[in-house]
Amino acid sequence: MRMWSVTPAALDAKALVACWRESLLAQAVLLGKTKGYVHHPQLTRFRETPDPVVSIATFLSYVADEADRRGYHFNRERIVxxxxxxxxxxxxxxxxxxxxQLLLIKESxxxxxxYRSMTAMPVGCNPLFRVVQGAIAPWEHVLDLDALDELSVLGSFPRH
Known part of the structure; x- marks a missing residue:
């Protein structure tokens, strides 16, 4: 499950669709409608808000806005x-x-x-988020990006 902090405009079609689907799953988890994923670390930042369901709904709406801009049809009625x-x-x-950096490696x-056009893009975030100075989130499972980048050059980077 990956609910990207980066702007949905930077996501390719596969990543945008995956973000939508995984965020709908996150919404179901936050509503208590699933048995799985209840301890998924990506949910931490939503759970820390005053209203986690409204927070994920807002996140989903920004993802759907980008889908609309591209002419995709994400069913907004699924946002509860x-x-x-x-x-x-x-x-x-x-x-x-x-x-x-993780997204760039996947896109490569x-x-x-x-990928080449992304490397020229400024890094932006989903409008739900406000950028503050700080370290990588404690809930993030940090991967060795240098090792992943080397794997991607060899063609063995796991595809999602």
Whole structure:
């Protein structure tokens, strides 16, 4: 499960669809409708908000906005609460940078043309998040990005 902190505009089609689906799963978990994923670390930042369900609904709405811009049809009726654009969740600059590097490595495997254009993009975040100075989030399972990058060059980077 990966609910990207980076702007949905930076996600390729596969990543955007995966983010939507995994965020819908997160919504179900936060509503208590699943037995699995209840301790998933990606849910921590949503659980730490005053209203986790509204927070994930707001996140989903921003993902759906990007889908709309691309002409995709994500069913907004699956978002169970009204989004609240006035809320924000802090994300550290280090967390955002880590996720950006992880996304670049994944993209280098999927689409080299898109990867090249991404390397020229400024790093942006999902509008739900507010960037603050800090370290990578304690809930993040940090991977050795240098090792992953070497694996991607060899073509053995795991595809999702």
């Amino acid at each position: 609460q009204m989004p609240d654009p006035s809320i924000s969740i802090d994300v550290s600059d280090a967390q955002l940078a880590y996720e950006w 495997q999927r689409d080299t043309k898109a």
